[in-house]
Amino acid sequence: MARRYRPRKEFKFWLYHDLQEDKRLMEFIQFCKATQQFARMVRNGLRLMWSLGEGDTAVLYELFPWTKTQAALPAPAADTEKLERQIADLKRIMLEQGSLLALGDGAPSARPALGGMKKLALPVLDDEDEDTIVLNKSTNTSIMDNFFASFAKLGS
Secondary structure (H helix, E strand, C coil): CCCCCCCCCCCCCCCCCCCHHHHHHHHHHHHHHHCCCHHHHHHHHHHHHHHHHCCCCHHHHHHCCHHHHHHCCCCCCCCHHHHHHHHHHHHHHHHHCCCCCCCCCCCCCCCCCCCCCCCCCCCEECCCCCCCEECCHHHHHHHHHHHHHHHHHHHC
């Protein structure tokens, strides 16, 4: 019984002996060739990469069915109490170090406009010592206000 001719195309690529990742791939390729799985592995790998690049997960779930159940698991709920405690600790530490002006219980008084963050002034070099950067108090406060405002948004 004669075999039917099927046209085919060969593709070549290089792996480098001095790269650890390539060495491991060479070992895996040798194993796949010894077990006659190499062509199927290359085809499936290319199919997977192509479909994922297109945003399609069907090939992923076909080749690795257990990933579908793992992807369907709900994300863990955010622990806002822990986040609020961490923010309070940060405020306390920064106040103890004297890097903040006293903040009230509420939001900082100088808030950025709704259109975006407030533009900050650039550091000014001290005339006496060119290596020292001096920031004015309003810049320090503005930076900290933005920092704490971003944490407050995360918690809500």
